[in-house]
Amino acid sequence: MSDTLLEVRNLHVEFGDTVAVRDVSFSVARGETHCLVGESGCGKSVSSLAVMNLLARGGRRSAERLAFDGQDLPALPERRMAQLRGDRMAMIFQEPMTSLNPAYTIGSQMAEVYTRHRGGSRRAALDRAAGLLAKVGITAPGMRLGQFPHQLSGGLRQRVMIAMALMCDPELLIADEPTTALDVTVQAQILRLLAELQRDLGLAILLITHDLGVVARIAHRVSVMYAGQVVESGPTAALFADPSHPYTRGLLDCVPVPGKVRRDEPLGSIPGMVPRIRPGFQGCGFRDRCAHAAPVCAGEVPRQHGAGAHEFLCRLPPGWTAREQAA
């Protein structure tokens, strides 16, 4: 059994003449939390949906390697892929309000994934569902099983989604901005829950977020995405110690630091917008918004190693941030 559970090498996804994801590589080891972070529209959801083979109609994926537990996913017929989904790899989404089917009870929706992959009686599946609802912190699980989604709040629905994802004891949980649509207090609860589950069940989590604060709290490894590319990646501590891509720096400047941000001051943001990438695009996708942009940024961009065993995609020399601060 290899330590790497999910391996993605040079993933490429196009929708018509838009390149949503290009040359994306990352891997998730068993039992670790890997965060994909970046602004909206950077290709985080598309990357994760491509792994699950759940891309919307019109999305075409290709990859040098896309493997789950050593199995080459693109080679699997859809029927075999469906056997993995929900069983060994599960996914939860950003929209808890609409991700559950309004026409069926919580119990029915939770039970069906178990009976589909593991067989057995509906009764047994419902018992398991009740146990998992309790585990994700839902009181009166028996009553909840008989309820419909519209009778639950957003936070409860997201807990139900998490419990449903755990029905078959998956090895990998992909969570696409699971807290973005929720209140701040509920966000914190859900994140704590994910961290606990990860510890208790040895889950590998691929967590997608645009919030570096979340990353700092629970990620083992980070991949920062921009305009369809991973621009910087590595162990969380190393990356935070020496953020080397100007985009990562920009994101970090947007994170409120206690004591550093005055109350009446608006949070920082990077001026400009994520560009739409067309086939044949050359150079660094961030150059139009980058304070350090130079003519060479329109050409081939080198992948470099930073000080702390992490990688970044930029012309600037490793350690430039430290020198800048010293100057």
Add this chain to the structure above:
Amino acid sequence: MLRFALRRFVVALLVALTVMVLSFMLTRLSGDLAISIAGASATQADVEIIRKAYGLDRPLVLQFLEWIGRAALGDFGESFFFKARTADLIKERMPITLTLGLTGLILALLVSIPLGILAAVRENTWVDRLVQVIAMVGQAMPSFWLGLILMITLGLQLGWLPISGTGGPEHYVMPGIVLAFSAIPALTRLTRAGMIQALGSDYIRTARAKGLSRLSILGKHALRNAAIPVVSIAAVQLGFMLGGSIVIETVFALHGVGFLAWESISKNDFPVVQAVVLVLALIYIALTMAADLLNALLDPRLRAA
């Protein structure tokens, strides 16, 4: 659910009452009934006798209450033309119309739901476009014309089916097809639109992420939500079909309630007209109520409303 059903039933009763008032008023307002019953050659004295005999000289409210009271007991009076009790006429003709309506609806659903699903699953491919063209052609084709074409081809040229008259199941095939055709375009389009919306929804993405089978994703998760508008419109379509059965029963000389309506309107047989309108309206009201109840079963959010 029970409360929803009760409330829906009260609404249906109110609508039925309104329809009764309207159908009563319409026949009274369309001219002096005593004169039209007596006929063109009658004298003033004849008209007065008839007015008395049919109770048309009494206040309208009394006439209405009496009519409604009798109607509630299934008594719609005597037909002027058929020399028979109206209720018996309707009782005799109703099974024919219901058989035709049900044949038409079942045929329509059997064709339009699979077609709609197919078009949605193959959205924007040639399959989808073909289905939409079929629906458009169906929409544009008048039912009497389709009826005549079927009569000529299946009836006269091939001799497979009787071209007119009332009788065994073979007499319902062509009228049933024609009736179904009038509902297929709308039902197909609605199924397609509902399925496309459902298939693009987040809960279908969840169902796929759960690795459910294609059958479960389409048949259980998508269709159940797509069915809600289809059920509502199917009830309305069945109402149109009841109206359409007047044309179709006439074209095929199928002696159902629709044919009776045509006969009694052309003969000024007002007790029958009144009763037919009322019965068709009541069927329609019952259908929409059934559709709402079915929808409440399909969509739990409606039950709470």
